[in-house]
Amino acid sequence: MRTRAPLDAAVVEPLLAAAVAAPSIHNTQPWRFRPDPGTQQLEVRSAPERTLPLTDPLHRAQYLSVGAALFNLRLAAVHQGLRPEVRLLPDPREPGLLATVRLSGPLGAGEQPSDPGLYEAIARRHTSRMPFTGRPVPEPVVAEMASAAYAAGARLHLPDVAGTRRLLRLTALAETRNLARPDRAAETRTWITAPGSDASYGIPVTALGPPSVTGRPPMRDFTAGLPALRLPARWFERHVQVALLWTPHDRREDWLRAGEALQYVLLTATAHGLRTSLLHQAMEWPDLRAATAPPRHKRCRPQIVIRYGYGPDGGPTPRAAVETG
Missing domain, CATH: 3.40.109.10 (NADH Oxidase)
Structure with missing residues (x-):
C-alpha cells in the first residue's frame, strides 16, 4: 500500500x-x-x-x-x-x-x-518578445520538443516554409482584428504593468517587445493606443521558427493536457538554451483557429503557436504570492 x-x-x-x-x-x-x-x-x-x-x-x-x-x-x-x-x-x-x-x-x-x-x-524559462538571431535550431532539439508534446498527450506540428508563412499570416490577421476592436484592445491594455508598479500580475513595460519593422513575426501589440509606451520598431529574424501545438480533441480535459504539453515543450527548449514566445492571437477567433490546422489533419484541434529560437532572455514577469485558499 x-x-x-x-x-x-x-x-x-x-x-x-x-x-x-x-x-x-x-x-x-x-x-x-x-x-x-x-x-x-x-x-x-x-x-x-x-x-x-x-x-x-x-x-x-x-x-x-x-x-x-x-x-x-x-x-x-x-x-x-x-x-x-x-x-x-x-x-x-x-x-x-x-x-x-x-x-x-x-x-x-x-x-x-x-x-x-x-x-x-x-x-530560467521566460517569454522573450525580442528579436531572435534566426540561427536554425538543430533537428534533434526540435525532435525532442515534439517528443515532449507527445509524451504529455498533445502533438507538435513543425511546418515547412509555406506552412510557417500561413501560420504567421493567420496570426497577423488575428492581430489586425484585435486592434480593430477597441474593447479587446482595452482588455489587453489592462494587463500592462506601469514602470515602478508593485503589481503582482500582468506584463511590465520592460518585458514588452518592440514591433517588427516588417510585421513578421506578428507579435501582440500591448501598447496600441498608448503612444507614450510604444517602443521603436526593430528588425526581427527573417526566418521565423514556429510550431503548432494541437490535440486530437477539444474538451476541457484536452485543454489542461495541452497546457501540460506546452510547458513540457517550453522547458525542453529552455534546457537546450532556446528562447520562446507564444503567438495566441489566431486562437482567439474560431475561424482563424480552425484555419491554423495543417491540411489533411482532420482531427487537429489547434491550441497555440510557439515561436522558438536563439536570442536574448525575456526576463521575469511578476508573480503573486501563492494563494492556497
Whole structure:
C-alpha cells in the first residue's frame, strides 16, 4: 500500500513555487491551490476573477495556463522524490476544481526524470518578445520538443516554409482584428504593468517587445493606443521558427493536457538554451483557429503557436504570492 506524503509547508511550498512560475495568458496567473488535510491532496482551482471575457470567452487559454502550472507542480514533486497522482476535472459538480494532486512515494529508480535539467529550467524559462538571431535550431532539439508534446498527450506540428508563412499570416490577421476592436484592445491594455508598479500580475513595460519593422513575426501589440509606451520598431529574424501545438480533441480535459504539453515543450527548449514566445492571437477567433490546422489533419484541434529560437532572455514577469485558499 502506498504511503502519502504529509502536506506540510516543507513539502508544499517548493511545489507551489514551481507551479506559479508557469506562463499564463497576459500573465493573469488564473490559478488557486488549496491543500486538503483530510484527503492529503492538493486542489488546483481556477481563479474566475482573472479571466479575459473577450479574449478567452470559453476559458480555453485559462485551462492551458493552469495545465502549465500543473506540469511544473508534477515536476517539482518528482524532484523531491514524490510520486504525483493527478486527477483532472475530478468532480463534475465543481467546474472550478480543475485537478487534484495526491502525493505518494518514494519514487522507484525507474521513475526519476530522464532529463535532470528540466526542473532547473523552470526558473530560467521566460517569454522573450525580442528579436531572435534566426540561427536554425538543430533537428534533434526540435525532435525532442515534439517528443515532449507527445509524451504529455498533445502533438507538435513543425511546418515547412509555406506552412510557417500561413501560420504567421493567420496570426497577423488575428492581430489586425484585435486592434480593430477597441474593447479587446482595452482588455489587453489592462494587463500592462506601469514602470515602478508593485503589481503582482500582468506584463511590465520592460518585458514588452518592440514591433517588427516588417510585421513578421506578428507579435501582440500591448501598447496600441498608448503612444507614450510604444517602443521603436526593430528588425526581427527573417526566418521565423514556429510550431503548432494541437490535440486530437477539444474538451476541457484536452485543454489542461495541452497546457501540460506546452510547458513540457517550453522547458525542453529552455534546457537546450532556446528562447520562446507564444503567438495566441489566431486562437482567439474560431475561424482563424480552425484555419491554423495543417491540411489533411482532420482531427487537429489547434491550441497555440510557439515561436522558438536563439536570442536574448525575456526576463521575469511578476508573480503573486501563492494563494492556497
